[in-house]
Every structure is written in C-alpha cells, then in structure tokens.
Amino acid sequence: xxxxxxxxxxxxxxxxxxxxxxxxxxxxxxxxxxxxxxxxxxxxxxxxxxxxxxxxxxxxxxxxxxxxxxxxxxxxxxxxxxxxxxx
Amino acid sequence: xxxxxxxxxxxxxxxxxxxxxxxxxxxxxxxxxxxxxxxxxxxxxxxxxxxxxxxxxxxxxxxxxxxxxxxxxxxxxxxxxxxxxxxxxxxxxxxxxxxxxxxxxxxxxxxxxxxxxxxxxxxxxxxxxxxxxxxxxxxxxxxxxxxxxxxxxxxxxxxxxxxxxxxxxxxxxxxxxxxxxxxxxxxxxxxxxxxxxxxxxxxxxxxxxxxxxxxxxxxxxxxxxxxxxxxxxxxxxxxxxxxxxxxxxxxxxxxxxxxxxxxxxxxxxxxxxxxxxxxxxxxxxxxxxxxxxxxxxxxxxxxxxxxxxxxxxxxxxxxxxxxxxxxxxxxxxxxxxxxxxxxxxxxxxxxxxxxxxxxxxxxxxxxxxxxxxxxxxxxxxxxxxxxxxxxxxxxxxxxxxxxxxxxxxxxxxx
Numbered sequence: 129x130x131x132x133x134x135x136x137x138x139x140x141x142x143x144x145x146x147x148x149x150x151x152x153x154x155x156x157x158x159x160x161x162x163x164x165x166x167x168x169x170x171x172x173x174x175x176x177x178x179x180x181x182x183x184x185x186x187x188x189x190x191x192x193x194x195x196x197x198x199x200x201x202x203x204x205x206x207x208x209x210x211x212x213x214x215x
Numbered sequence: 216x217x218x219x220x221x222x223x224x225x226x227x228x229x230x231x232x233x234x235x236x237x238x239x240x241x242x243x244x245x246x247x248x249x250x251x252x253x254x255x256x257x258x259x260x261x262x263x264x265x266x267x268x269x270x271x272x273x274x275x276x277x278x279x280x281x282x283x284x285x286x287x288x289x290x291x292x293x294x295x296x297x298x299x300x301x302x303x304x305x306x307x308x309x310x311x312x313x314x315x316x317x318x319x320x321x322x323x324x325x326x327x328x329x330x331x332x333x334x335x336x337x338x339x340x341x342x343x344x345x346x347x348x349x350x351x352x353x354x355x356x357x358x359x360x361x362x363x364x365x366x367x368x369x370x371x372x373x374x375x376x377x378x379x380x381x382x383x384x385x386x387x388x389x390x391x392x393x394x395x396x397x398x399x400x401x402x403x404x405x406x407x408x409x410x411x412x413x414x415x416x417x418x419x420x421x422x423x424x425x426x427x428x429x430x431x432x433x434x435x436x437x438x439x440x441x442x443x444x445x446x447x448x449x450x451x452x453x454x455x456x457x458x459x460x461x462x463x464x465x466x467x468x469x470x471x472x473x474x475x476x477x478x479x480x481x482x483x484x485x486x487x488x489x490x491x492x493x494x495x496x497x498x499x500x501x502x503x504x505x506x507x508x509x510x511x512x513x514x515x516x517x518x519x520x521x522x523x524x525x526x527x528x529x530x531x532x533x534x535x536x537x538x539x540x541x542x543x544x545x546x547x548x549x550x551x552x553x554x555x556x557x558x559x560x561x562x563x564x565x566x567x568x569x570x571x572x573x574x575x576x577x578x579x580x581x582x583x584x585x586x587x588x589x590x591x592x593x594x595x596x597x598x599x600x601x602x603x604x605x606x607x608x609x610x611x612x613x614x615x616x617x618x619x620x621x622x623x624x625x626x627x628x629x
Contacts, residue, residue: 147286148281148286165287167287169290169291169354169355170290170354172353172354173290173353173354173355176351176352176353179351180351
C-alpha cells in the first residue's frame with residue numbers, strides 16, 4: 129500500500145507523463161481544469177491512467193466528477209486506499 | 216434566397232504546399248530527395264516476425280512530435296493525422312493567407328487516407344480482444360481510428376470553420392481530395408480549400424499487398440525497388456507521409472497578391488465497376504480524357520504525364536496501355552514511386568507537389584529504378600533522365616483498388 133507521500137508522488141508522475149505537465153505546476157490547490165488546462169477528454173484519460181497506475185477501479189462516477197483540485201484527487205485516492213485496507 | 220452557386224464556374228489555383236514525406240518534414244526536403252534521385256526505401260527488420268514476405272517500406276523518419284504539435288491536438292492524432300496537420304500548417308504558412316480567414320467560413324478542408332490510423336486500430340484491438348471488453352481505452356483512440364481522422368484533426372488544428380470533407384478512397388484519397396476541393400471552389404461554395412491526404416507505414420498495410428502478391432519482395436536490395444515500368448518490377452513498397460496543397464479561386468488569390476504555383480484545370484474521375492482489383496485501361500483512359508476535356512485543352516497540349524505506376528505487374532501495364540491509347544509514344548511519362556514508394560492516401564497530393572515543382576523548374580524527373588523498360592510498358596515515352604523542357608500542362612494520374620481512377624490537369628499560370 130502507498131503512503132500518502134508515495135500516493136501523491138505517483139499521481140504527479142502520472143499527470144506529468146500523461147498530460148506532459150510541468151511538475152512545478154502541480155501544487156495541491158491547483159485546479160485540474162483551470163490551472164492545469166485539462167478538459168473533459170483528459171478527465172476520461174486520467175481515470176484510465178489512475179486505474180492502471182494504482183491497480184484500482186474508479187467506479188464512483190459522482191466522486192470522480194466532483195474532483196476539481198489535486199488535493200481533491202489525493203483525497204479520493206486516499207479514501208479508496210483506506211477502504212481497501214479496511215476490507 | 217441565397218445565391219445559387221450551382222452554375223458558377225471559377226478558376227482554381229494552388230497557392231500553398233506542405234509535405235511530410237519519407238525524406239522528412241517539409242517541402243524542401245521532399246523536393247531535394249527527389250531531385251537528388253535518392254531512394255527513401257528501407258528494410259523494416261521487425262517485420263520478419265509478422266509473417267510478411269515483404270519487409271520493405273518508406274516510412275517518415277522519426278521527429279520530435281512533442282515539438283511539432285501541442286498535446287491537446289496530438290492526443291487525438293495517429294501518425295497519419297499528425298503528418299496531415301503538420302503538412303497543412305506548412306501549406307497554410309506557405310500561402311501567406313491571413314490566419315483570420317481560416318475561421319471565417321470560406322476556407323474548408325478535404326483530406327483523405329486509406330483508413331484511420333492502423334497503429335491505433337491495432338492498439339484498440341490489443342486491448343479489446345483478450346476478453347472482448349472495453350476497458351483501459353483512452354478517449355483519443357476513436358479520433359485516431361475514425362475514417363475522417365485526417366480532415367477532422369487538421370480542421371481542429373488550424374481552426375478551420377468552412378466545409379470539411381474526407382475522401383477515403385485508398386490510393387486515390389488525396390487526388391480525390393484535390394478534385395473535390397477544385398469542385399467546391401469552382402462552384403463558388405468555398406474560396407479556399409486545404410486539400411490533401413496522408414497515410415502511415417504499418418505492417419498491416421503492407422500485408423494487404425503482400426497477401427495478394429503485389430508487394431515487392433526485393434528485401435536484400437531496398438534501394439532498387441519499387442521499379443515502375445521496369446521489366447523486373449515485382450510490386451509496391453508502401454510509404455508514409457502527407458501532402459497538402461492550398462487551392463484557391465484565382466480571383467481570391469490575385470486579390471490578396473498570393474504566389475500562384477499553378478492551376479487545377481481539370482479533374483477526371485471514373486469508376487471501373489468490372490472488377491474490384493483488376494485495373495481497367497479503359498477507365499484510366501476515360502479519367503485522363505475527362506480531365507483534358509474539362510481543362511478545355513486537347514491531348515496535344517499535355518507536356519508530360521505523371522503516372523500512378525506503383526511497380527505492380529498488372530497496374531503498370533494497364534496504365535501504360537491507357538496512356539498509349541491517348542498519347543502513343545509522344546508525351547514523356549514517369550512515376551515517382553521509385554523515389555519514395557507508394558504513400559497511398561498521400562500519393563496524389565505529394566506527387567502533385569513534385570509536379571508543381573517540375574512546372575516551376577521546367578524540368579521533368581525520370582522514374583527511379585527504371586533500368587530496362589518492360590515490353591508491356593514500352594508502348595509509351597518512358598522518361599529515362601532529367602529533362603529540361605517547356606512544361607505547361609501536366610496530367611497527374613492516381614488510381615485505387617475498388618475501381619477508382621483519377622486524373623488531374625495541372626497547368627502553369629502566367
């Protein structure tokens with residue numbers, strides 16, 4: 129299982145790789161759409177990349193849609209990690 | 216009531232050119248490769264494991280794609296759409312058209328290719344086939360696969376808002392794109408059309424020709440094949456790239472002081488419904504005659520024929536017969552396939568660019584790898600060396616499996 133730090137680092141690596149983003153822009157409060165320039169198609173691809181990267185399924189579409197910032201994304205992934213640990 | 220454009224007939228000229236070819240990025244590299252008689256054919260060693268007998272191709276050399284096209288556009292582009300967009304950008308820049316016109320509704324795009332990106336198809340089915348389920352499929356894959364991937368991506372990339380068309384007719388895709396652009400401008404529906412086509416080298420594409428015994432097997436001598444009209448010709452070598460030309464009404468071009476490379480004076484387009492793969496000299500001949508007629512000239516006005524001739528046994532002989540029926544041994548004839556292979560959806564437009572340079576330089580380029588004319592092709596005037604001569608009106612042939620036969624009259628403009 130990933131520590132919080134490892135989880136965030138992995139998300140950042142995925143974003144840099146998938147969307148060719150500058151790592152310096154990946155502040156926790158950065159808005160994925162307004163600050164990082166992602167769009168609706170990128171959101172689809174982000175889900176695919178996260179599922180592959182973390183070996184998970186992001187099935188809660190409502191929760192995914194509500195993600196706006198990197199912090200939101202970290203929180204969602206931490207929640208999924210914790211649920212898996214609990215089960 | 217809007218203006219009735221149906222009977223408006225306007226002259227159509229070429230004001231810009233862009234190329235991504237087996238010689239690299241840009242028209243300059245493309246033209247240099249041809250005029251230095253350089254073969255762009257190479258051995259694809261990795262194809263030995265693909266069950267192919269032919270291991271030959273003329274791919275676009277690697278380049279920095281990240282530098283060439285921004286990710287937001289590139290994510291939806293397979294190789295062919297990437298080539299199309301880059302070539303189209305070069306053509307637009309070359310034409311020096313005001314970029315604000317691109318989004319004003321009077322500039323359109325027509326681009327063709329044989330299919331969508333074969334590499335993307337393979338990627339999709341690799342994901343899909345193990346359990347026949349859609350998972351892990353990225354959003355851009357469909358936009359790479361769809362039949363109009365080249366036109367759609369080019370329009371998005373350049374911000375074009377006029378008519379978008381996709382001419383998907385294999386090896387005649389880009390000659391039909393030029394023909395359609397010509398019709399749209401001639402009729403008054405559009406002022407400018409960004410016309411061309413693209414294709415990418417992929418083992419499944421060469422496989423099509425390999426299966427029917429029409430791919431060259433000269434794996435140990437890549438720079439001697441394909442050899443159009445030659446007695447030893449043994450099939451096609453597929454290439455990749457994109458050629459794009461800016462077509463514009465003569466009036467529009469003159470009004471903005473554009474450089475004019477030449478005129479599209481006529482477009483012949485006939486169907487051979489007798490057989491889906493066997494070429495028909497009669498249908499080829501009729502395409503050429505229709506183009507000549509539309510141009511308002513006679514066969515005697517044609518300075519040169521740029522043949523489709525891909526190096527197949529049956530195709531070259533049929534085209535030679537068709538040309539012979541019109542010109543006998545008068546008009547010089549050559550094919551550019553020996554230089555950079557058969558670029559399929561890009562062939563018509565890339566070769567058109569080369570022909571425009573022949574008109575500009577008043578110099579004809581011979582067929583590379585034509586060492587000994589075949590008896591069944593020697594009924595025409597096969598050009599054997601570079602020749603300086605007056606080049607005014609040229610017939611540019613392109614044919615495709617499925618019975619598609621096209622011929623364009625390209626003419627110099629005073």
